[in-house]
Amino acid sequence: MALNKEKKYISKGYEAGAVDYITKPVDPDLLILKVKAFLKLHQQQNELKDIRDLLSKEIEIRKEAQENLELKVRERTRELSSKNEELELRNHELQQFSWVVSHDLKEPVRKIEIFTKIIKEKFLVADEKADDYINRTISSAGRMSKLITDLLEYSRLSAKVKPEKTDLNNVVFEVLSDLDYLIEEKKATVKAQHLPVIPGVPSQLRQVFQNLIGNALKFSKDDVAPVIEIGCEIITERKFDGATSPKANSAASP
Incomplete structure (x- = not known):
């Protein structure tokens, strides 16, 4: 409570730590308003302190979470x-293994091809049937050598295998040539439509047809001659149950 309204006394009061003052005679209404104002100010200060504490805790939690996240990222x-x-x-070991295996496989295949040619030229000149079998053997040995080379290239994971234009008719012809002994043994009939030229990896496409046709022959009934039909369709969208495109017939015809 200020005893004097002069500025020097008011200044001394503030310097001593006072936050406000009232003068005599005391106005009750003014005193109540000042008390209410200070109570509200005190309440707001407490609320600000609580908010500040919450923010500090939130910052600590987020900082700890960030440190844990950084630790997990580093780990x-x-x-x-x-x-x-x-x-x-x-990968390096696989490449080394593939190179060794391919090299070891190609050498005996090369000898089979060479010795078969020698047998053909020296001993089977007049035997047409034997000559046919020898030609098939030489052709199969050549394809085997090509497959081994493709295997080596495919096993090199660092090298990208690029698709190329592949005539599926040639692929199917080679597969049927390799399986001709099994086709004869099963007395199978193979009907192949004209197939398109598509982008792909020849060795992988050949493996697909080799598995499909080979399994069809292998798992056929012993007392029933298998009939294998090979064809193609163009579909309107890339789905298993996609509708056939009107262009399908023209694409599949010879």
Whole structure:
């Protein structure tokens, strides 16, 4: 409570730590308003303190979460780096293994091809049937050599295998030539439509037809001559149950 309204006394009061003052005679209404104002100010200060404490806790929680996340990221990065190094090592080992295996396989195939040609030229000149079998053997040996080369290329994971224009008619012809002994043994009939030229990897497409036709022959009934039909269709969309395009007939005809 201020005893004097002069500025020097009011200044001394503020310097001493007062936040406000009232003068005599005391006005009750003014005193009540001042008390209410200070109570509200005190309440707001407490609320601000609570908010400040909550913000500090939130900052600590987020900081801890960020540190944990960074730690997990570092651990995951180290793990992926280790896995990548292991993968590179295995890839290198695979390439080395494929090269050795391919080299070891190609050499006996090459000898089969050479010796078969020698037998053909020296001993089977007049035997038409034997000559046909020899030609098939030489052709199969050549394709085997090509398959081994393709295997070596495919096993090199660092090298990208690029699709190329592949005539499926040639692919099917080669597969049927390799399986001709089984076709004869099963007395099978193979009906192949004219197939399109598509982008693809020849060795992989050949493997597809080799598996399909080979399984059809292998798992046929012993007392029933299998009939294998090979054809194609153009569909309107890339789905298993996609509708056939009107262009399908023209694409499949010879």
